[in-house]
Amino acid sequence: MRHFAPLSTAEAGAYGLTDDAASLTPSAGCELIVTKDMMAAGVHFLADDPADSLGRKILRANLSDLAAMGAVPRAYALGLALPGATPPGWLEQFAAGLAEDQARFGVTLIGGDTIRAPDALTLSLTAFGEVPQGGALRRSGARAGDDIYVSGTIGDAALGLLAAEGGLGMIAPAQRAALVERYRLPRPRTELGQRLIGLASAAIDVSDGLVADLGHICAASRIGARIEANLVPLSPAADAACANDPKLLTHALAGGDDYELLITAPPRAARQLGAAARAADTALNRIGSVVGEAGVRVLAVDGGEMEFASAGYTHF
Amino acid sequence: MRHFAPLSTAEAGAYGLTDDAASLTPSAGCELIVTKDMMAAGVHFLADDPADSLGRKILRANLSDLAAMGAVPRAYALGLALPGATPPGWLEQFAAGLAEDQARFGVTLIGGDTIRAPDALTLSLTAFGEVPQGGALRRSGARAGDDIYVSGTIGDAALGLLAAEGGLGMIAPAQRAALVERYRLPRPRTELGQRLIGLASAAIDVSDGLVADLGHICAASRIGARIEANLVPLSPAADAACANDPKLLTHALAGGDDYELLITAPPRAARQLGAAARAADTALNRIGSVVGEAGVRVLAVDGGEMEFASAGYTHF
Numbered sequence: 001m002r003h004f005a006p007l008s009t010a011e012a013g014a015y016g017l018t019d020d021a022a023s024l025t026p027s028a029g030c031e032l033i034v035t036k037d038m039m040a041a042g043v044h045f046l047a048d049d050p051a052d053s054l055g056r057k058i059l060r061a062n063l064s065d066l067a068a069m070g071a072v073p074r075a076y077a078l079g080l081a082l083p084g085a086t087p088p089g090w091l092e093q094f095a096a097g098l099a100e101d102q103a104r105f106g107v108t109l110i111g112g113d114t115i116r117a118p119d120a121l122t123l124s125l126t127a128f129g130e131v132p133q134g135g136a137l138r139r140s141g142a143r144a145g146d147d148i149y150v151s152g153t154i155g156d157a158a159l160g161l162l163a164a165e166g167g168l169g170m171i172a173p174a175q176r177a178a179l180v181e182r183y184r185l186p187r188p189r190t191e192l193g194q195r196l197i198g199l200a201s202a203a204i205d206v207s208d209g210l211v212a213d214l215g216h217i218c219a220a221s222r223i224g225a226r227i228e229a230n231l232v233p234l235s236p237a238a239d240a241a242c243a244n245d246p247k248l249l250t251h252a253l254a255g256g257d258d259y260e261l262l263i264t265a266p267p268r269a270a271r272q273l274g275a276a277a278r279a280a281d282t283a284l285n286r287i288g289s290v291v292g293e294a295g296v297r298v299l300a301v302d303g304g305e306m307e308f309a310s311a312g313y314t315h316f
Numbered sequence: 317m318r319h320f321a322p323l324s325t326a327e328a329g330a331y332g333l334t335d336d337a338a339s340l341t342p343s344a345g346c347e348l349i350v351t352k353d354m355m356a357a358g359v360h361f362l363a364d365d366p367a368d369s370l371g372r373k374i375l376r377a378n379l380s381d382l383a384a385m386g387a388v389p390r391a392y393a394l395g396l397a398l399p400g401a402t403p404p405g406w407l408e409q410f411a412a413g414l415a416e417d418q419a420r421f422g423v424t425l426i427g428g429d430t431i432r433a434p435d436a437l438t439l440s441l442t443a444f445g446e447v448p449q450g451g452a453l454r455r456s457g458a459r460a461g462d463d464i465y466v467s468g469t470i471g472d473a474a475l476g477l478l479a480a481e482g483g484l485g486m487i488a489p490a491q492r493a494a495l496v497e498r499y500r501l502p503r504p505r506t507e508l509g510q511r512l513i514g515l516a517s518a519a520i521d522v523s524d525g526l527v528a529d530l531g532h533i534c535a536a537s538r539i540g541a542r543i544e545a546n547l548v549p550l551s552p553a554a555d556a557a558c559a560n561d562p563k564l565l566t567h568a569l570a571g572g573d574d575y576e577l578l579i580t581a582p583p584r585a586a587r588q589l590g591a592a593a594r595a596a597d598t599a600l601n602r603i604g605s606v607v608g609e610a611g612v613r614v615l616a617v618d619g620g621e622m623e624f625a626s627a628g629y630t631h632f
Contacts, residue, residue: 018455018456020351020520023348026342032339034427036393036440038396042434069337079395115354115359115360117438119434122397122433139336140334
């Protein structure tokens with residue numbers, strides 16, 4: 001409580017976290033966008049990840065969902081199931097990480113619950129953002145002939161998990177560290193998302209994996225997609241890893257936790273999209289096209305079709 | 317997913333649970349009230365509690381928080397951390413319980429997340445309600461001279477947990493069953509809460525225990541309270557248990573999970589409060605008075621002061 005109340009002062013409706021519930025009213029002309037995630041130690045983060053990264057990780061994962069709807073982030077509620085063995089100073093560190101991200105992303109804690117966990121640390125977070133009434137980006141608007149774009153780079157988090165577990169010994173330590181950092185701390189594309197309203201025909205954030213999430217857009221829009229593996233942007237570290245072991249490219253394209261934005265847009269929007277990406281200081285690269293035929297096809301550099309054993313996680 | 321999507325159809329902004337986030341706009345002239353709870357197996361419910369009661373328990377606990385603010389319930393988002401060993405049919409049963417309560421309380425599922433739990437089942441729920449702009453009941457409005465009231469009966473859930481664990485052998489099996497049922501399934505005072513706007517000076521729901529939650533009102537309102545144990549309403553089953561073992565009365569007054577409403581109101585509101593309680597078909601009994609001197613004092617039947625070792629749970 002004493003660690004969290006100071007995080008609530010920017011929203012009067014949080015009542016300093018001293019009441020039964022909080023009050024939240026969207027700004028005039030806006031609708032409220034709501035998203036919720038859970039994460040557990042040993043499943044979504046490593047038990048020895050630094051405490052200040054854990055709250056930020058689930059917060060940023062939720063902010064990424066808001067970005068995929070084009071929403072401006074505003075507030076969040078936090079659930080914390082703490083095992084009895086939480087070391088001294090842990091809560092201070094955890095809250096300090098949240099404080100840093102509140103300043104960075106302009107969000108405020110408005111409520112929550114701390115319980116005793118029977119075993120592993122489990123986090124739950126509900127985030128709130130705003131979009132102009134009727135403006136929310138959806139998964140369902142992609143049309144055959146649209147271009148497919150992705151922000152930033154793909155595969156870093158999935159490769160970063162391998163590195164955190166002791167793998168990828170063949171690349172430089174600094175590159176391994178860069179990948180681990182991407183696994184620990186998502187970079188939600190908050191600035192870009194809100195600039196895509198009116199430009200993107202469909203949007204999703206890449207959390208289940210590029211191929212799986214493109215599949216979600218295809219299912220919601222009742223279309224198909226064809227992308228080219230060599231158009232998918234890789235970081236220098238991911239590029240080095242895949243150059244050493246080409247099988248890792250499949251892992252990069254199918255792995256999750258990228259928290260990049262994957263969007264479709266008609267070709268006529270290309271110039272405006274470029275301007276939006278520059279204004280948001282975020283790379284946005286075309287990786288393929290929407291087609292009428294169902295399914296996601298990924299063309300390899302040699303022109304053959306890449307195969308994916310698993311299409312990523314299946315969520316709620 | 318297939319178990320939950322049918323629960324989302326009444327809110328268009330849930331997008332059938334197929335998008336990154338949901339859209340929620342409060343009705344004209346209303347503010348949105350938000351509350352969030354977590355519950356874990358072995359801490360908040362028993363591992364062998366029936367699956368259809370678990371979602372309802374956390375939903376109802378949150379609806380009780382909304383009732384304490386005077387809010388009309390509207391929607392909720394659900395987080396579910398499932399251990400690998402969830403038996404077949406469990407999710408169907410879990411969702412069926414939610415469906416029943418959605419119909420009873422007029423709420424709709426608008427989103428959520430299912431993850432793999434490292435160990436024990438953990439639930440997280442964020443509930444949304446509405447109050448007329450500026451009308452939310454708060455903990456902070458109690459004044460010296462106000463009366464203190466509580467809805468329903470107190471202590472049933474705390475005694476029900478004892479019974480569920482094999483205790484209270486001295487009362488009739490039907491009475492034990494009635495207490496266990498109160499532990500498993502809270503009865504949020506949804507109808508009453510919304511009728512208290514403009515009448516109650518402060519309100520809270522009894523989740524930490526009557527004495528502790530009265531302490532929360534006192535702290536927020538900077539006043540004190542004096543209640544009389546023999547005015548606190550007990551169910552016939554709780555009454556029978558306490559008659560057999562008078563120490564159980566302390567347990568009843570300090571135990572948690574009652575999910576009754578504890579309110580204060582000026583004496584002039586008494587008649588209107590009675591009418592509100594009758595309209596909501598809910599008992600509402602005066603148990604004491606707000607006083608200027610800090611602290612919660614509980615007078616025993618013999619005129620002495622009851623002592624409480626613990627003032628209930630301390631939450632987030």
